[in-house]
Amino acid sequence: MDFDPVEDGLFLGSRRGLQDFLLSHTSSTVKVLTIESDDLSQVPFGVSEHTFIQVDDLITADLLSHFDDIVSFIKSGLLAGAVYVHCRHGVSRSATACAAYLMTKHGISADDAVQRLRLCRPCVSPNAGFRRQLELYERLGCRTSLDQPEFRRYRLRAAAQAAGMDLSRLTTLSQPLLVADAGLPGTAGPPAAVYRCRQCRTALFSEHSVVKEQEKAVRMVKGW
Known part of the structure; x- marks a missing residue:
């Protein structure tokens, strides 16, 4: 059986291990979180709620934005019963998700969360990019908001990387950094400051897309 208990009600495993898990937990409500490149072909019988997050297991992939x-999904699922978190092999993506949950719940560091997971599932090994995202999540106080300059810079970098890979993913990453305007569909809520073209008054970007000189100076001192 390719799954392991993380703590009461929370299980980490592979796609292959999902069916075995469901066969052994017929008496409890089960919610499943899938983090893969492709969703399940069909949700197995016995799953009360299923959420799919499309993320590739690449060092450039953005999982932090979903933390x-x-x-929240894991917390609500544990109130109702059991939660099974999986990716393809239960090693990198799903382990990163469980680590983010442990950090939030127990107030522990990224390293401690990964080590705790390895005690119950020795094969756990988030890729280098996900490890950096867990460390950033720790610095952000285990919450993400575009009001946080470091997270805002992260989203801008992620959007720039996506632009060179899959344009469909660029929209998801960059929309919150833009501004509500008739010419920019899908954005919502006016930000504190809006920058417009002087001639046609089209909204170009918002304050969330601006890295202030003071922030740049701090990054230079810290070597960012």
């Missing part, structure tokens, strides 16, 4: 939603 808050992941933590």
